[in-house]
Amino acid sequence: MPDGEILIGMSSKPETLRLKLANRHGLVTGATGTGKTVTLQGLAEGFSRAGVPVFAADIKGDLSGLSQMGDGATPFVKRAQEIGVDYVADRFPTVFWDVFGEKGHPVRTTISEMGPLLIARLLDLNDTQEGVLNIAFRVADEQGLLLLDLKDLRAMLSFVSEHAKELSAEYGNVSTQSVGAIQRQLLVLENQNAANFFGEPALEISDLMRTALDGRGIVNILAADKLMENPRLYSTFLLWLMSELFEELPEVGDLDRPKMVFFFDEAHLLFNDAPRALVESVERVVRLIRSKGVGIYFVTQNPLDIPDSVLSQLGNRVQHALRAFTPRDQKAVRAAAETFRQNPAFNTEEAITNLRVGEALVSTLGDKGAPSMVERTLIAPPAGRVGPASDAERKTIIADSPVRGRYDKTIDRESAYELLAKRRLASEPQDAPPARSGGSVPSTWGEAEREPAPAPKRERAPARAPSRRASTAERVVTNMASSAARSIGTQIGRAIFRSILGSMTKR
Incomplete structure (x- = not known):
């Protein structure tokens, strides 16, 4: 590949993503099982080769395999031959993260x-x-x-x-x-x-923006399989991460390659039941974070999952197959087709429903920032392993991590x-x-x-002598005195009351 480009796949020509325009963000969509995860892995590997650090949420655990050497499975070797490239197995520098601290370094x-x-x-x-x-x-x-x-x-x-x-x-x-x-x-x-x-210690954004000794960008993988059991926590985490990037990174303008790229899988969870203020916040971050050298790529099943205000900011697109079984599905197919620059060689709306697994419609930004004509493309195979890393392999990578020991122990100041x-x-x-x-x-x-200042110590009252139980005669005398006092008090009260009423009557 020419310098400054990442191979996505092959149509009648190589379909590439230009690094200097990768900070214009992107979208990868398609139904379940159509090859979105393989496309995501191929893009992540391409950015890593170019020295760009990557952060990706791993929903099913499949992305962890890029940390291991590819096994040269027959379908991938065959696909490489179809598109005219050599299949070379590889592995990529990886750091594992986990909000719960079980499958990676804790994220706090x-x-x-x-x-x-x-x-x-x-x-x-x-x-x-x-x-x-x-x-x-x-x-x-x-x-x-x-x-x-x-x-x-x-x-x-x-x-x-x-x-x-x-x-x-x-x-x-x-x-x-x-x-x-x-x-x-x-x-x-x-x-x-x-x-x-x-x-604490809270995650520092700089620890996500590392490169390996060989110059390749480190791929940061967030274990999100358990995190997805609480979708609200997952979406809030992604929103926080975007906000932190926007606040901490300086303005750098347009670079030859991004400083970092983020892949947010199951991106629809960001916007489900989100108040308008949060949607506007995401839109603002997506629009402005480009000038800070960061690219954000949303991965979801349906283009309708992304609000129009955000969708309009996503210049690089890979559309896998959609199934049009319901009226909403048919609307999604039409919406996806209309967002592409049409190719007179085929009907885009029909092509979306007829794509094979591992095939996609691709449109990226050209040299002058204009979207290219949509092309029906065979996606290039990843070089790393396609499938999850084992627990033992994951533990080995965590033990050799460049951030080992930095976040593993909680601090409570x-x-x-x-x-x-x-x-x-x-x-x-x-x-x-x-x-x-x-x-x-x-x-x-x-x-x-x-x-x-501490309150002054109160002085204790002197202890009272123990009370003696009164005898029966004493109780009788006491009761008689109390009764007489009540009788006298009642008579006096009545006299006063009558006197007041009398004076009011005479007026």
Whole structure:
């Protein structure tokens, strides 16, 4: 291949992806079993050869195989011969990641870095509850309280609930019911083992942008098979990752090759039930992150899964076969066909339904940024293994990883939970029993760093002498005295009442 190009496959000519236009993003679509994963692997290998780091979410575990030498299976050797290239088995530098820390290095971020908008989406909060969550973040900032993990957020919510009256006067209504609803959603999140995602050390974007000693880009593979059991956590993670890239990377303009490329499989989960604000956020990131040298490639079954505002930003497209069994499927086929620059040699809409496995319609951006005419293309075979790596192979790669030991051990430094606990203990009387750990952390209002002086120790009242049980005669005399006193009091009250009524009647 010429320098600066990645081979996608062969039509009447080689179909390539130009590296200098790879940051214009892309889309890989097609029905299940039509070859999307093989296409994704081939593109990832091409970027790695060109020295571009890659991040890819591995939904089924199949992508992990590119870390192992290709086995030269007959279908791939035959396909290489069909398109006129030599099949050469290869393996690619790989780093495995896993939100749960089971199949790769743990991926973490802090509550503060995630922010209230993404946390609200993750917890599926309504507008009122999201407003209360925003207040909690605001108060934490003003109080200098770090929100790193879920226990910090729980402690902060308890603090907000206890001071709801003061906060309502300044920020708007803070209802304890909304705080309780958020706490319950946090519990659900913890039960799904998502608490592992929040904490320190947090992932540094620079660790995803590494190259190997031989100059090839490292392929970062996120084990997402278990993560997909919680689609909301998966989509929130992808949104956070895009936001972090956008915020941290400097403007570089157009480069000869991207600084990094991301492949987001099952991309429709990003937009399912997403509020308009989040869709606009994704659109803004996709539109502007190009100037930071990052390419984003969405992988999904149906082009209709991607909002039009995002779809219009995706210049490089690979369309595998779609099945038109239902009216919605037929609409998807028409929509996919209309997005291509038409080729007079064939009917694009008909071709989409007749493509074989491993065959696709391909259109990429040309030298001047205009999309090429769509071509019916045989996809080039990957050089790495097609299929998952074994557990033993995965462990070997993790042990030799360039980030080994950097994220594997959790750090729990002093943050909101610990500071609020200290303030609570300092505000309690010294002779009071210590507060139990693990529960909510009520606190006093004030600066986070300024701990109130301990309350002065109260003096105990002198002990009273033990009481003696009264005798029967004493009780009779006492009762008679009490009865007489009540009788006298009643008579006096009646006299006063009559006097008042009489004076009112005479007026």
